[in-house]
Amino acid sequence: MTTADQLIIFDTTLRDGEQSPGASMTKDEKLRIARALEKLRVDVIEAGFPIASHGDFEAVKAVAETIKDSTICGLARALEKDIVCAGEALKAANSGRIHTFIATSPIHMEKKLRMSPEQVLEQAVWAVRKARDYCDDVEFSPEDAGRSEIDFLCRVLEAVIDAGARTLNIPDTVGYAMPHQFGNLIAQLRERIPNADKAVFSVHCHNDLGLAVANSLAAVRNGARQVECTINGLGERAGNAALEEVAMAVRTRQDLFGCDTRLDTTQIVACSRLVSGITGFPVQPNKAIVGANAFAHESGIHQDGVLKHRETYEIMRAQDVGWTQNRMVLGKHSGRNAFRVRLQELGIALDSEEELNAAFSRFKDLADKKHEIFDEDLQALVTDATLDASNERVKLLSLRVCSETGETPHAEVVLSVDGAERRGSDGGSGPVDATFRAIESIINSGTTLKLYSVNAITSGTDAQGEVTVRLEQGGHIVNGAGADTDIVIASAKAYLNAINKITQPRERAHPQIGDV
Ligand code: KIV
Numbered sequence: 001m002t003t004a005d006q007l008i009i010f011d012t013t014l015r016d017g018e019q020s021p022g023a024s025m026t027k028d029e030k031l032r033i034a035r036a037l038e039k040l041r042v043d044v045i046e047a048g049f050p051i052a053s054h055g056d057f058e059a060v061k062a063v064a065e066t067i068k069d070s071t072i073c074g075l076a077r078a079l080e081k082d083i084v085c086a087g088e089a090l091k092a093a094n095s096g097r098i099h100t101f102i103a104t105s106p107i108h109m110e111k112k113l114r115m116s117p118e119q120v121l122e123q124a125v126w127a128v129r130k131a132r133d134y135c136d137d138v139e140f141s142p143e144d145a146g147r148s149e150i151d152f153l154c155r156v157l158e159a160v161i162d163a164g165a166r167t168l169n170i171p172d173t174v175g176y177a178m179p180h181q182f183g184n185l186i187a188q189l190r191e192r193i194p195n196a197d198k199a200v201f202s203v204h205c206h207n208d209l210g211l212a213v214a215n216s217l218a219a220v221r222n223g224a225r226q227v228e229c230t231i232n233g234l235g236e237r238a239g240n241a242a243l244e245e246v247a248m249a250v251r252t253r254q255d256l257f258g259c260d261t262r263l264d265t266t267q268i269v270a271c272s273r274l275v276s277g278i279t280g281f282p283v284q285p286n287k288a289i290v291g292a293n294a295f296a297h298e299s300g301i302h303q304d305g306v307l308k309h310r311e312t313y314e315i316m317r318a319q320d321v322g323w324t325q326n327r328m329v330l331g332k333h334s335g336r337n338a339f340r341v342r343l344q345e346l347g348i349a350l351d352s353e354e355e356l357n358a359a360f361s362r363f364k365d366l367a368d369k370k371h372e373i374f375d376e377d378l379q380a381l382v383t384d385a386t387l388d389a390s391n392e393r394v395k396l397l398s399l400r401v402c403s404e405t406g407e408t409p410h411a412e413v414v415l416s417v418d419g420a421e422r423r424g425s426d427g428g429s430g431p432v433d434a435t436f437r438a439i440e441s442i443i444n445s446g447t448t449l450k451l452y453s454v455n456a457i458t459s460g461t462d463a464q465g466e467v468t469v470r471l472e473q474g475g476h477i478v479n480g481a482g483a484d485t486d487i488v489i490a491s492a493k494a495y496l497n498a499i500n501k502i503t504q505p506r507e508r509a510h511p512q513i514g515d516v
């Protein structure tokens with residue numbers, strides 16, 4: 001494949017994806033996702049926004065130190081402190097990139113930045129030059145390009161190319177564009193900017209009108225050669241373009257796009273599950289490529305057609321995106337090595353021997369309770385094991401629930417809070433309600449429950465239930481996840497996971513808010 005026909009995949013799950021309400025991740029979680037993205041052969045990983053908080057800085061630094069096969073990118077506003085901080089965080093990267101941005105739409109310049117267009121242009125050029133002091137690979141984004149005036153955009157982009165930007169990323173920050181319009185914008189920019197051939201055109205589309213993937217693909221049809229996207233379409237508000245959808249669209253319709261990615265698409269499902277498990281954002285069953293029903297045929301006519309000739313109703317092969325047959329992978333007599341090998345086959349890398357041991361001990365417990373263990377069970381179990389290994393203030397020691405026809409369900413819970421054993425009990429309208437109340441009788445968190453959902457990981461009544469809990473406290477939202485064959489225990493785990501996240505210190509700035 002020549003450079004001209006390679007579509008660069010820039011994954012921003014760890015940066016824009018993390019801006020989804022409740023999707024914040026720890027450094028270790030980011031590292032696990034970064035490893036999975038490297039295995040997926042993503043070209044660029046935007047690991048975070050280093051100036052946003054000490055945690056973000058440390059996470060970008062750790063990803064830069066660990067990942068060697070993908071370029072690692074850090075976001076920076078067009079401000080000296082942001083650029084210096086991003087440069088510092090990326091020091092150890094094999095291949096590092098600074099992504100600097102400033103808004104160019106009239107509404108953002110006037111109402112948010114309170115800067116004139118000339119000041120914005122000058123600041124953009126200054127920022128790109130400054131970023132070039134730290135690395136050769138500099139990307140520039142005119143924020144809210146989708147609502148910017150094209151003449152002004154052309155002037156800014158021409159000037160930043162001269163200043164040393166190698167990638168020009170055109171964001172539809174508020175998801176306002178229509179595909180024909182956005183495609184046309186890319187074509188116009190490429191045509192009108194005299195030095196356009198000196199940079200790669202990239203796009204970054206938000207999904208407010210459900211058009212992020214369509215807009216990204218329209219841009220690719222018009223010469224964009226980098227797409228910014230996220231696993232499962234995670235991201236600010238309605239999210240970003242879903243990586244799996246963009247990648248499979250260009251691969252499946254080579255006849256239309258004339259370019260392809262370097263991705264090992266067989267890693268897609270593993271990445272999707274990992275991100276969903278870590279963030280607590282479940283994937284809807286009918287989601288393209290990675291939803292549980294994406295390759296399931298319900299109607300008899302379809303089933304018959306697929307059995308006779310797969311391509312009658314399938315345009316992609318399930319195994320090409322990493323779906324495996326639901327099969328019993330391991331049994332209760334399987335050893336630690338077989339367990340480790342199967343995790344490797346699933347694209348799951350654990351950080352340490354302790355994490356492997358914790359996961360293996362959970363596997364043994366599960367194998368005692370559940371007859372057949374599937375790949376999906378292993379995914380959930382590993383997420384659970386790493387949750388446990390992390391530094392949690394509140395841990396579940398035991399839970400006893402009584403539920404009887406005609407009686408009020410009652411729960412008794414024993415927690416470890418900062419190392420001290422605490423007991424609580426309460427009744428509720430159901431066993432889960434009673435459990436949450438019993439937990440609250442101990443910790444009194446002052447949070448509000450915003451969402452509670454249960455999903456069976458596999459089929460059968462012995463399936464593990466995967467629970468997501470969303471809590472809110474003073475405008476701050478987190479998601480917690482937990483899995484167990486007992487859904488009340490899974491619910492308690494998910495609740496405590498959310499509690500542990502919400503009580504972590506927060507100092508994070510928001511990338512699209514700020515002095516510039
Ligand atoms: O949506 C947006 O404009 C962004 C920029 C920082 C690229 O996320």
Ligand code: ZN
Pocket residue numbers: 016171173204206236
């Ligand atoms: Zn964005």
